[in-house]
Amino acid sequence: DSGVTQTPKHLITATGQRVTLRCSPRSGDLSVYWYQQSLDQGLQFLIQYYNGEERAKGNILERFSAQQFPDLHSELNLSSLELGDSALYFCASSAQPGNTEAFFGQGTRLTVV
């Protein structure tokens, strides 16, 4: 158990819908990362937050947004969903933004039908 909790574990939704994925980092970790994993693209970095502030942005679509709350949990919002958004979405946390040793949650498997 990495200490990172992601909910839900599975999500099936229709195209055009909006979903929210939730992540609770390890106790004491201030930095949260979101990744998307698909068979053809591998693990793609989406966005990073540190102590409530956005620190780095990767290949995140404009239809996607995230935030980190004062209690340090984070949410990833995916809107106007398309079939191609079906993937595993992972959250990871680390203690400091410069310490990139990340501990991953078990992921949310999103299926868009």
Next chain:
Amino acid sequence: TQLLEQSPQFLSIQEGENLTVYCNSSSVFSSLQWYRQEPGEGPVLLVTVVTGGEVKKLKRLTFQFGDARKDSSLHITAAQPGDTGLYLCAGAGGGSNYKLTFGKGTLLTVNP
């Protein structure tokens, strides 16, 4: 854009064999990490290498960081079925570059 190429993409071997997988880039990384991922699970950190030329051993696994900090290798001795999984390398850019860049991984199958 920093890219990491992992090879081979797939590797199927018999229990007891040795193997090496590679992670190469044209970019310099401040550190490089290796993760192992099992189906339906998140990646689990195995090791971090920081210094060029560094070698780290974790039981039957030996990790090496290239002198120029652009490449790394993972060698497994006497592979066991429990070693089966997706091995991912990830590079950190350092400084204010906080993101980890992942390779696509090597899918290792160790047959009993």
